[in-house]
Amino acid sequence: MRLIISGGGTGGHIYPALAVIEDLLQQEPDSEILYVGSERGLEGGIVKKQGIKFIPLEIQGFKRSLSIENFKTVSLFLKSVKKSKQIIRDFRPDVVIGTGGYVSGAVVYAAARMKVPTLIHEQNSVVGLTNKFLSRFVDKIGVGFEAAKGQFPAKKVEFVGNPRAQQVANMKSDFKWSSIGLSDDKRTVLIFGGSQGAPRINSAVVDTITKFSQRDYQVVFVTGQKRYDGIMQELTNIKVADNVKVLPYIDNMPSVLPKVDLIVGRSGATSIAEITALGIPAILIPSPYVTADHQTKNTLSLVENDAALMIKEPELNGESLLKSIDHLMLDNQQREHMAEQSKKMGVVDSAIGYLT
Numbered sequence: 001m002r003l004i005i006s007g008g009g010t011g012g013h014i015y016p017a018l019a020v021i022e023d024l025l026q027q028e029p030d031s032e033i034l035y036v037g038s039e040r041g042l043e044g045g046i047v048k049k050q051g052i053k054f055i056p057l058e059i060q061g062f063k064r065s066l067s068i069e070n071f072k073t074v075s076l077f078l079k080s081v082k083k084s085k086q087i088i089r090d091f092r093p094d095v096v097i098g099t100g101g102y103v104s105g106a107v108v109y110a111a112a113r114m115k116v117p118t119l120i121h122e123q124n125s126v127v128g129l130t131n132k133f134l135s136r137f138v139d140k141i142g143v144g145f146e147a148a149k150g151q152f153p154a155k156k157v158e159f160v161g162n163p164r165a166q167q168v169a170n171m172k173s174d175f176k177w178s179s180i181g182l183s184d185d186k187r188t189v190l191i192f193g194g195s196q197g198a199p200r201i202n203s204a205v206v207d208t209i210t211k212f213s214q215r216d217y218q219v220v221f222v223t224g225q226k227r228y229d230g231i232m233q234e235l236t237n238i239k240v241a242d243n244v245k246v247l248p249y250i251d252n253m254p255s256v257l258p259k260v261d262l263i264v265g266r267s268g269a270t271s272i273a274e275i276t277a278l279g280i281p282a283i284l285i286p287s288p289y290v291t292a293d294h295q296t297k298n299t300l301s302l303v304e305n306d307a308a309l310m311i312k313e314p315e316l317n318g319e320s321l322l323k324s325i326d327h328l329m330l331d332n333q334q335r336e337h338m339a340e341q342s343k344k345m346g347v348v349d350s351a352i353g354y355l356t
Protein backbone atom coordinates (compact mmCIF):
# COMPACT_ATOMS: atom_id res chain seq x y z
CA MET A 1 0.00 0.00 0.00
CA ARG A 2 1.08 3.57 -0.61
CA LEU A 3 0.15 5.69 2.40
CA ILE A 4 0.44 9.38 3.11
CA ILE A 5 -0.16 10.14 6.77
CA SER A 6 -0.21 13.45 8.57
CA GLY A 7 -0.58 14.38 12.22
CA GLY A 8 1.13 17.26 13.83
CA GLY A 9 2.03 19.60 16.60
CA THR A 10 2.01 17.41 19.68
CA GLY A 11 2.72 13.80 20.60
CA GLY A 12 -0.97 13.07 21.08
CA HIS A 13 -1.48 13.36 17.30
CA ILE A 14 1.89 11.98 16.18
CA TYR A 15 2.13 8.69 18.11
CA PRO A 16 -1.24 7.33 16.90
CA ALA A 17 -0.01 7.99 13.33
CA LEU A 18 3.22 6.09 14.04
CA ALA A 19 1.20 3.19 15.50
CA VAL A 20 -0.82 2.99 12.27
CA ILE A 21 2.42 2.95 10.25
CA GLU A 22 3.92 0.18 12.42
CA ASP A 23 0.79 -1.92 12.05
CA LEU A 24 0.63 -1.43 8.29
CA LEU A 25 4.30 -2.37 7.86
CA GLN A 26 3.72 -5.55 9.88
CA GLN A 27 0.83 -6.54 7.65
CA GLU A 28 2.26 -5.29 4.36
CA PRO A 29 6.04 -4.88 4.69
CA ASP A 30 6.38 -3.57 1.12
CA SER A 31 4.20 -0.53 1.84
CA GLU A 32 5.53 2.90 0.92
CA ILE A 33 4.96 5.52 3.61
CA LEU A 34 5.23 9.29 3.47
CA TYR A 35 4.69 11.44 6.55
CA VAL A 36 3.71 15.06 5.95
CA GLY A 37 4.08 17.24 9.04
CA SER A 38 4.54 20.81 10.07
CA GLU A 39 7.91 22.53 10.25
CA ARG A 40 7.31 23.72 13.80
CA GLY A 41 5.70 20.70 15.52
CA LEU A 42 7.41 17.86 17.38
CA GLU A 43 6.86 15.51 14.44
CA GLY A 44 9.94 16.48 12.39
CA GLY A 45 12.34 15.12 15.01
CA ILE A 46 10.23 12.15 16.13
CA VAL A 47 9.33 10.87 12.64
CA LYS A 48 12.78 11.30 11.07
CA LYS A 49 14.36 9.37 13.98
CA GLN A 50 12.17 6.42 13.01
CA GLY A 51 13.59 6.48 9.49
CA ILE A 52 10.25 7.40 7.92
CA LYS A 53 10.26 9.71 4.89
CA PHE A 54 9.13 13.16 6.05
CA ILE A 55 8.06 16.29 4.14
CA PRO A 56 7.45 19.47 6.15
CA LEU A 57 4.82 22.13 5.42
CA GLU A 58 4.76 25.66 6.77
CA ILE A 59 1.51 26.10 8.64
CA GLN A 60 0.16 27.69 11.82
CA GLY A 61 -2.98 27.59 13.93
CA PHE A 62 -5.86 30.06 14.08
CA LYS A 63 -6.02 32.58 16.90
CA ARG A 64 -9.47 32.30 18.48
CA SER A 65 -9.71 36.06 18.91
CA LEU A 66 -9.83 38.53 15.99
CA SER A 67 -6.23 38.86 14.89
CA ILE A 68 -4.28 40.02 11.85
CA GLU A 69 -2.25 36.81 12.22
CA ASN A 70 -5.31 34.87 11.01
CA PHE A 71 -4.81 36.34 7.49
CA LYS A 72 -1.33 34.83 7.48
CA THR A 73 -2.80 31.55 8.75
CA VAL A 74 -5.26 31.40 5.83
CA SER A 75 -2.54 32.26 3.32
CA LEU A 76 -0.19 29.56 4.73
CA PHE A 77 -3.06 27.05 4.69
CA LEU A 78 -3.81 27.73 1.01
CA LYS A 79 -0.12 27.44 0.10
CA SER A 80 0.08 24.17 2.05
CA VAL A 81 -2.97 22.79 0.24
CA LYS A 82 -1.26 23.62 -3.10
CA LYS A 83 1.98 21.97 -1.99
CA SER A 84 0.05 18.96 -0.66
CA LYS A 85 -1.62 18.50 -4.07
CA GLN A 86 1.82 18.38 -5.69
CA ILE A 87 3.06 15.90 -3.06
CA ILE A 88 0.00 13.71 -3.68
CA ARG A 89 0.47 13.85 -7.48
CA ASP A 90 4.12 12.81 -7.06
CA PHE A 91 3.57 10.08 -4.45
CA ARG A 92 0.27 8.66 -5.78
CA PRO A 93 -1.07 7.32 -2.44
CA ASP A 94 -3.80 4.69 -2.17
CA VAL A 95 -5.09 6.46 0.94
CA VAL A 96 -4.39 9.62 2.95
CA ILE A 97 -4.86 9.55 6.74
CA GLY A 98 -4.97 12.48 9.14
CA THR A 99 -4.56 12.11 12.89
CA GLY A 100 -5.15 15.75 13.88
CA GLY A 101 -3.22 18.98 14.19
CA TYR A 102 -3.39 21.89 11.71
CA VAL A 103 -1.04 20.33 9.18
CA SER A 104 -3.30 17.33 8.65
CA GLY A 105 -6.04 19.80 7.66
CA ALA A 106 -4.14 20.90 4.54
CA VAL A 107 -2.98 17.44 3.48
CA VAL A 108 -6.27 15.60 3.96
CA TYR A 109 -8.30 18.44 2.43
CA ALA A 110 -6.08 18.40 -0.66
CA ALA A 111 -6.47 14.61 -0.96
CA ALA A 112 -10.25 14.75 -0.60
CA ARG A 113 -10.43 17.41 -3.35
CA MET A 114 -8.34 15.12 -5.58
CA LYS A 115 -10.73 12.20 -4.87
CA VAL A 116 -8.06 10.14 -3.11
CA PRO A 117 -9.65 7.96 -0.35
CA THR A 118 -9.31 9.78 2.97
CA LEU A 119 -9.71 8.95 6.61
CA ILE A 120 -9.20 10.85 9.83
CA HIS A 121 -8.70 9.74 13.43
CA GLU A 122 -9.92 11.81 16.39
CA GLN A 123 -8.24 10.90 19.69
CA ASN A 124 -10.22 13.22 21.96
CA SER A 125 -13.73 13.11 23.36
CA VAL A 126 -14.13 16.74 22.30
CA VAL A 127 -13.47 17.02 18.56
CA GLY A 128 -10.57 19.23 17.45
CA LEU A 129 -10.97 22.17 15.07
CA THR A 130 -9.09 20.50 12.19
CA ASN A 131 -11.06 17.27 12.29
CA LYS A 132 -14.34 19.14 12.61
CA PHE A 133 -13.46 21.01 9.39
CA LEU A 134 -12.27 17.87 7.59
CA SER A 135 -15.28 15.76 8.57
CA ARG A 136 -17.33 17.27 5.71
CA PHE A 137 -14.84 16.15 3.07
CA VAL A 138 -13.37 12.81 4.19
CA ASP A 139 -14.63 9.30 3.49
CA LYS A 140 -14.23 7.77 6.95
CA ILE A 141 -13.73 8.89 10.53
CA GLY A 142 -12.34 6.75 13.37
CA VAL A 143 -12.76 7.94 16.97
CA GLY A 144 -10.97 7.05 20.19
CA PHE A 145 -13.90 7.91 22.48
CA GLU A 146 -17.53 6.84 22.00
CA ALA A 147 -18.44 10.37 23.15
CA ALA A 148 -16.90 11.84 19.98
CA LYS A 149 -19.16 9.88 17.62
CA GLY A 150 -22.13 12.22 17.94
CA GLN A 151 -19.99 15.18 16.88
CA PHE A 152 -19.39 13.71 13.40
CA PRO A 153 -21.64 12.69 10.47
CA ALA A 154 -23.15 9.36 11.57
CA LYS A 155 -22.65 7.63 8.19
CA LYS A 156 -18.87 8.06 8.24
CA VAL A 157 -17.91 7.57 11.86
CA GLU A 158 -16.82 4.45 13.73
CA PHE A 159 -15.41 3.85 17.23
CA VAL A 160 -11.95 2.33 16.77
CA GLY A 161 -10.10 3.22 19.98
CA ASN A 162 -6.62 4.77 19.84
CA PRO A 163 -4.07 2.87 17.72
CA ARG A 164 -1.32 3.78 20.19
CA ALA A 165 -3.11 1.78 22.93
CA GLN A 166 -2.88 -1.41 20.93
CA GLN A 167 0.77 -0.74 20.16
CA VAL A 168 1.76 -0.29 23.83
CA ALA A 169 -0.38 -3.22 24.96
CA ASN A 170 1.34 -5.54 22.48
CA MET A 171 4.84 -4.37 23.42
CA LYS A 172 7.16 -7.03 24.86
CA SER A 173 9.44 -4.77 26.86
CA ASP A 174 12.90 -5.72 28.06
CA PHE A 175 13.62 -2.16 29.24
CA LYS A 176 15.76 -1.92 32.41
CA TRP A 177 15.88 1.12 34.70
CA SER A 178 19.58 0.41 35.20
CA SER A 179 20.09 1.53 31.58
CA ILE A 180 19.36 5.08 32.78
CA GLY A 181 21.22 4.81 36.10
CA LEU A 182 18.31 3.76 38.35
CA SER A 183 17.63 0.54 40.25
CA ASP A 184 15.83 -2.41 38.64
CA ASP A 185 14.48 -3.45 42.06
CA LYS A 186 12.74 -0.28 43.20
CA ARG A 187 9.18 0.73 42.43
CA THR A 188 9.15 3.65 40.00
CA VAL A 189 7.10 6.82 39.63
CA LEU A 190 7.11 8.47 36.18
CA ILE A 191 6.26 12.18 36.10
CA PHE A 192 5.67 13.92 32.75
CA GLY A 193 3.45 16.75 31.53
CA GLY A 194 2.30 15.45 28.15
CA SER A 195 4.59 15.51 25.13
CA GLN A 196 5.88 19.04 25.76
CA GLY A 197 6.18 19.13 29.55
CA ALA A 198 4.00 21.30 31.79
CA PRO A 199 5.49 24.29 33.66
CA ARG A 200 3.18 23.93 36.68
CA ILE A 201 3.96 20.25 37.10
CA ASN A 202 7.67 20.96 36.66
CA SER A 203 7.62 23.67 39.40
CA ALA A 204 5.81 21.38 41.83
CA VAL A 205 8.39 18.63 41.25
CA VAL A 206 11.30 21.05 41.66
CA ASP A 207 9.77 22.26 44.96
CA THR A 208 9.71 18.76 46.39
CA ILE A 209 12.58 17.06 44.61
CA THR A 210 14.97 16.89 47.61
CA LYS A 211 12.32 15.06 49.68
CA PHE A 212 12.32 12.11 47.28
CA SER A 213 15.75 11.15 48.67
CA GLN A 214 14.04 9.89 51.86
CA ARG A 215 11.69 7.59 49.96
CA ASP A 216 12.12 3.91 49.09
CA TYR A 217 10.71 4.40 45.58
CA GLN A 218 12.48 6.07 42.67
CA VAL A 219 11.34 8.92 40.44
CA VAL A 220 11.78 9.65 36.74
CA PHE A 221 11.02 13.31 36.08
CA VAL A 222 10.57 14.21 32.40
CA THR A 223 10.64 17.99 31.93
CA GLY A 224 9.79 18.32 28.22
CA GLN A 225 12.56 18.89 25.65
CA LYS A 226 12.35 22.70 25.55
CA ARG A 227 12.11 23.11 29.32
CA TYR A 228 15.02 20.85 30.29
CA ASP A 229 17.82 23.45 30.30
CA GLY A 230 15.76 25.84 32.42
CA ILE A 231 14.97 23.13 34.97
CA MET A 232 18.61 21.99 35.15
CA GLN A 233 19.52 25.63 35.79
CA GLU A 234 17.00 25.76 38.66
CA LEU A 235 18.45 22.55 40.06
CA THR A 236 22.09 23.76 39.99
CA ASN A 237 22.25 24.37 43.73
CA ILE A 238 19.85 21.63 44.74
CA LYS A 239 21.12 18.17 45.67
CA VAL A 240 19.11 15.76 43.54
CA ALA A 241 19.25 12.29 45.12
CA ASP A 242 20.40 9.13 43.33
CA ASN A 243 16.86 7.78 43.24
CA VAL A 244 15.72 10.65 40.98
CA LYS A 245 16.46 10.88 37.26
CA VAL A 246 15.70 14.10 35.36
CA LEU A 247 15.26 13.67 31.60
CA PRO A 248 14.22 16.03 28.79
CA TYR A 249 12.11 13.46 26.91
CA ILE A 250 11.53 9.71 26.62
CA ASP A 251 11.80 8.41 23.05
CA ASN A 252 10.86 4.82 23.81
CA MET A 253 7.70 5.27 25.89
CA PRO A 254 6.10 1.92 24.83
CA SER A 255 9.10 0.07 26.34
CA VAL A 256 9.26 2.22 29.47
CA LEU A 257 5.56 2.34 30.42
CA PRO A 258 5.15 -1.37 31.29
CA LYS A 259 7.87 -0.94 33.95
CA VAL A 260 6.19 2.02 35.68
CA ASP A 261 4.30 1.65 39.02
CA LEU A 262 2.67 5.08 39.10
CA ILE A 263 2.24 7.84 36.50
CA VAL A 264 1.88 11.48 37.44
CA GLY A 265 0.91 13.70 34.54
CA ARG A 266 -1.53 15.46 32.24
CA SER A 267 -4.53 13.68 30.79
CA GLY A 268 -4.20 14.20 27.07
CA ALA A 269 -6.17 11.65 25.06
CA THR A 270 -3.21 9.54 23.97
CA SER A 271 -1.67 9.42 27.47
CA ILE A 272 -5.03 8.21 28.79
CA ALA A 273 -5.23 5.57 26.06
CA GLU A 274 -1.76 4.30 27.09
CA ILE A 275 -2.46 4.39 30.84
CA THR A 276 -5.67 2.40 30.50
CA ALA A 277 -4.22 0.01 27.91
CA LEU A 278 -1.64 -1.11 30.47
CA GLY A 279 -3.61 -0.42 33.67
CA ILE A 280 -1.10 1.94 35.26
CA PRO A 281 -2.21 3.70 38.48
CA ALA A 282 -2.17 7.45 37.89
CA ILE A 283 -2.34 10.85 39.51
CA LEU A 284 -3.73 13.16 36.82
CA ILE A 285 -3.42 16.94 36.71
CA PRO A 286 -5.64 18.02 33.79
CA SER A 287 -4.45 20.97 31.74
CA PRO A 288 -6.95 23.81 32.19
CA TYR A 289 -5.72 25.42 28.94
CA VAL A 290 -7.29 23.02 26.40
CA THR A 291 -10.47 23.11 24.28
CA ALA A 292 -13.68 22.67 26.25
CA ASP A 293 -11.67 21.58 29.31
CA HIS A 294 -11.47 18.12 27.74
CA GLN A 295 -8.59 16.95 29.95
CA THR A 296 -10.79 17.34 33.06
CA LYS A 297 -13.43 15.22 31.32
CA ASN A 298 -10.79 12.63 30.45
CA THR A 299 -9.57 12.63 34.06
CA LEU A 300 -13.02 12.35 35.62
CA SER A 301 -13.83 9.30 33.53
CA LEU A 302 -10.90 7.53 35.26
CA VAL A 303 -11.49 9.03 38.71
CA GLU A 304 -15.16 7.96 38.68
CA ASN A 305 -14.02 4.40 38.01
CA ASP A 306 -11.42 4.43 40.82
CA ALA A 307 -8.68 4.22 38.18
CA ALA A 308 -6.88 7.48 39.04
CA LEU A 309 -6.63 10.36 41.49
CA MET A 310 -6.97 13.95 40.33
CA ILE A 311 -5.14 17.05 41.50
CA LYS A 312 -6.64 20.21 40.00
CA GLU A 313 -3.92 22.54 38.78
CA PRO A 314 -4.76 25.39 41.23
CA GLU A 315 -4.28 22.89 44.08
CA LEU A 316 -0.99 21.59 42.75
CA ASN A 317 2.19 22.38 44.65
CA GLY A 318 5.19 20.47 45.96
CA GLU A 319 3.39 19.46 49.14
CA SER A 320 0.14 18.21 47.55
CA LEU A 321 2.11 16.37 44.90
CA LEU A 322 4.38 14.57 47.38
CA LYS A 323 1.44 13.74 49.65
CA SER A 324 -0.50 12.08 46.82
CA ILE A 325 2.52 10.18 45.51
CA ASP A 326 3.43 8.95 49.01
CA HIS A 327 -0.16 7.96 49.70
CA LEU A 328 -0.30 5.71 46.64
CA MET A 329 3.24 4.37 46.81
CA LEU A 330 2.63 3.25 50.42
CA ASP A 331 -0.68 1.61 49.61
CA ASN A 332 -0.01 -1.40 47.38
CA GLN A 333 -3.62 -2.55 47.65
CA GLN A 334 -5.02 0.72 46.37
CA ARG A 335 -2.53 0.75 43.50
CA GLU A 336 -3.50 -2.80 42.56
CA HIS A 337 -7.20 -1.88 42.66
CA MET A 338 -6.54 1.21 40.51
CA ALA A 339 -4.56 -0.88 38.05
CA GLU A 340 -7.42 -3.37 37.67
CA GLN A 341 -10.01 -0.63 37.27
CA SER A 342 -7.86 1.23 34.76
CA LYS A 343 -7.23 -1.85 32.67
CA LYS A 344 -10.97 -2.53 32.47
CA MET A 345 -11.31 0.84 30.72
CA GLY A 346 -8.53 0.19 28.19
CA VAL A 347 -9.44 -0.38 24.53
CA VAL A 348 -6.59 -2.43 23.15
CA ASP A 349 -8.28 -4.10 20.21
CA SER A 350 -8.50 -0.82 18.40
CA ALA A 351 -9.38 -1.48 14.80
CA ILE A 352 -6.14 -0.16 13.34
CA GLY A 353 -6.94 -2.19 10.26
CA TYR A 354 -9.98 0.00 9.74
CA LEU A 355 -7.64 2.95 9.53
CA THR A 356 -5.75 1.53 6.60
Ligand SMILES: CC(=O)N[C@H]1[C@@H](OP(=O)(O)OP(=O)(O)OC[C@H]2O[C@@H](n3ccc(=O)[nH]c3=O)[C@H](O)[C@@H]2O)O[C@H](CO)[C@@H](O)[C@@H]1O
Pocket: 010, 011, 012, 013, 015, 100, 123, 124, 164, 192, 193, 194, 195, 196, 222, 248, 249, 250, 251, 252, 253, 266, 267, 268, 269, 270, 271, 272, 274, 287, 290, 295
Ligand atom coordinates in the same frame (compact mmCIF):
# COMPACT_ATOMS: atom_id res chain seq x y z
C1 LIG B 1 -1.75 21.19 25.55
C2 LIG B 1 -2.46 20.40 24.50
O1 LIG B 1 -2.95 20.89 23.51
N1 LIG B 1 -2.56 19.09 24.75
C3 LIG B 1 -3.24 18.20 23.85
C4 LIG B 1 -2.22 17.35 23.15
O2 LIG B 1 -1.43 16.87 24.19
P1 LIG B 1 -0.16 15.93 24.19
O3 LIG B 1 0.31 15.66 22.83
O4 LIG B 1 0.81 16.42 25.16
O5 LIG B 1 -0.85 14.73 24.91
P2 LIG B 1 -1.16 13.21 24.83
O6 LIG B 1 -1.26 12.82 26.23
O7 LIG B 1 -2.38 12.95 24.04
O8 LIG B 1 0.07 12.48 24.12
C5 LIG B 1 1.36 12.54 24.59
C6 LIG B 1 2.15 11.47 23.91
O9 LIG B 1 3.52 11.78 24.01
C7 LIG B 1 4.20 10.66 24.54
N2 LIG B 1 5.41 11.11 25.25
C8 LIG B 1 5.32 12.05 26.22
C9 LIG B 1 6.46 12.45 26.89
C10 LIG B 1 7.69 11.86 26.55
O10 LIG B 1 8.76 12.16 27.11
N3 LIG B 1 7.73 10.93 25.58
C11 LIG B 1 6.61 10.54 24.90
O11 LIG B 1 6.69 9.67 24.03
C12 LIG B 1 3.18 9.97 25.43
O12 LIG B 1 3.56 8.65 25.71
C13 LIG B 1 1.94 10.10 24.56
O13 LIG B 1 1.93 9.14 23.55
O14 LIG B 1 -2.84 16.41 22.33
C14 LIG B 1 -3.79 15.55 22.99
C15 LIG B 1 -4.37 14.60 21.94
O15 LIG B 1 -4.97 15.28 20.92
C16 LIG B 1 -4.86 16.37 23.71
O16 LIG B 1 -5.75 15.54 24.44
C17 LIG B 1 -4.18 17.30 24.64
O17 LIG B 1 -5.13 18.04 25.37
